[in-house]
Amino acid sequence: MKYIGIGTILSILGVIGSILIWGKEEAHLISGLLGGIFLISAMLMSGAMASGDRMRANFATETNEDRNERNLLMNNALLLAIPNIIVAIFAYYL
Numbered sequence: 045m046k047y048i049g050i051g052t053i054l055s056i057l058g059v060i061g062s063i064l065i066w067g068k069e070e071a072h073l074i075s076g077l078l079g080g081i082f083l084i085s086a087m088l089m090s091g092a093m094a095s096g097d098r099m100r101a102n103f104a105t106e107t108n109e110d111r112n113e114r115n116l117l118m119n120n121a122l123l124l125a126i127p128n129i130i131v132a133i134f135a136y137y138l
Contacts, residue, residue, distance in 0.1 A: 055075040075129075078125075
């Protein structure tokens with residue numbers, strides 16, 4: 045829950061920063077960019093963007109501790125991305 049709170053704070057600051065820099069019409073830019081960055085980093089850490097042979101090699105050579113740490117970082121990045129994307133969508137349509 046800590047990462048959802050941090051993501052919400054980042055998204056609100058992103059909307060405020062976008063309004064100050066570009067105006068109300070572009071209020072979604074910074075929070076959408078942050079959400080995209082966190083989402084892409086979560087995809088990279090999960091291994092979803094690797095080919096099949098690369099995933100097999102990664103899974104065969106990593107230990108359980110490494111896999112648990114990678115999954116924890118992926119989940120944290122995803123929890124940071126979700127509020128940013130939701131706020132960017134609301135800011136875009138309002």
